[in-house]
Amino acid sequence: MEIIIGRDQQTRKLCINKEGKPFLYGKEGSVPMNVSRQHLAMHPNIKGKWLIKNLNEKNVTYVNGINIESKIVSEADRIELGESRFPLPWAAILEPEGETVDISPLKKIWDDYDEKRLQHQIAERKFNTTRSITGIITMLAISCSIILGHGPIYICLYAIAIGTSVILTYQAYRKSSEVPNQQRDMNKIFQQRYVCPKCGHFMGFQDYEILRQGDACPFCRIKYKK
Numbered sequence: 001m002e003i004i005i006g007r008d009q010q011t012r013k014l015c016i017n018k019e020g021k022p023f024l025y026g027k028e029g030s031v032p033m034n035v036s037r038q039h040l041a042m043h044p045n046i047k048g049k050w051l052i053k054n055l056n057e058k059n060v061t062y063v064n065g066i067n068i069e070s071k072i073v074s075e076a077d078r079i080e081l082g083e084s085r086f087p088l089p090w091a092a093i094l095e096p097e098g099e100t101v102d103i104s105p106l107k108k109i110w111d112d113y114d115e116k117r118l119q120h121q122i123a124e125r126k127f128n129t130t131r132s133i134t135g136i137i138t139m140l141a142i143s144c145s146i147i148l149g150h151g152p153i154y155i156c157l158y159a160i161a162i163g164t165s166v167i168l169t170y171q172a173y174r175k176s177s178e179v180p181n182q183q184r185d186m187n188k189i190f191q192q193r194y195v196c197p198k199c200g201h202f203m204g205f206q207d208y209e210i211l212r213q214g215d216a217c218p219f220c221r222i223k224y225k226k
């Protein structure tokens with residue numbers, strides 16, 4: 001087997017050509033011009049080792065910071081292409097052809113999160129209702145004072161109104177001050193769990209169904225099992 005590494009002329013992505021099957025890696029424009037279109041050849045050597053060779057004498061390649069023409073390396077070595085020292089992405093090279101990852105366990109994680117988020121929204125609405133109720137009670141007490149005058153019944157009603165308002169406001173305040181903490185913890189746990197099974201990158205606050213419509217992990221490019 002032979003792998004040719006170089007710069008794709010059109011997209012300036014890294015071209016990893018495994019036995020005539022090119023695969024473009026990375027972002028458009030990410031590979032510097034001093035990486036040749038055919039820069040480096042890689043041949044498997046003894047287990048876990050590779051023989052790498054510059055394909056042209058003008059090409060510059062570094063292994064652990066040392067300029068080489070050809071060398072036997074392993075994935076523990078840092079290989080950089082061209083004077084701009086573009087790092088060779090070992091993960092993309094070692095990944096066996098056609099490897100897929102099963103993302104179906106992420107469905108439950110998303111559903112749980114979505115459910116909790118909904119509960120939080122309902123709770124928040126309840127707090128807001130409580131706040132409006134305290135306003136209504138105060139208004140009723142004022143209305144009573146107009147109708148009934150400032151007699152003993154009014155004083156009694158007013159005391160009840162103020163008492164209830166204070167209790168309700170306190171309860172609403174206590175609960176609403178807990179909500180941001182709970183939401184922060186919930187988001188944190190979600191971000192730790194809703195990750196690519198291969199590279200561990202957080203998949204974003206994105207509905208599982210939308211995620212599944214994609215083809216591959218946007219971070220490590222591994223294809224989803226369909």
Ligand SMILES: [Zn+2]
Nearest residue numbers: 196199217220
């Ligand atoms: Zn990934």
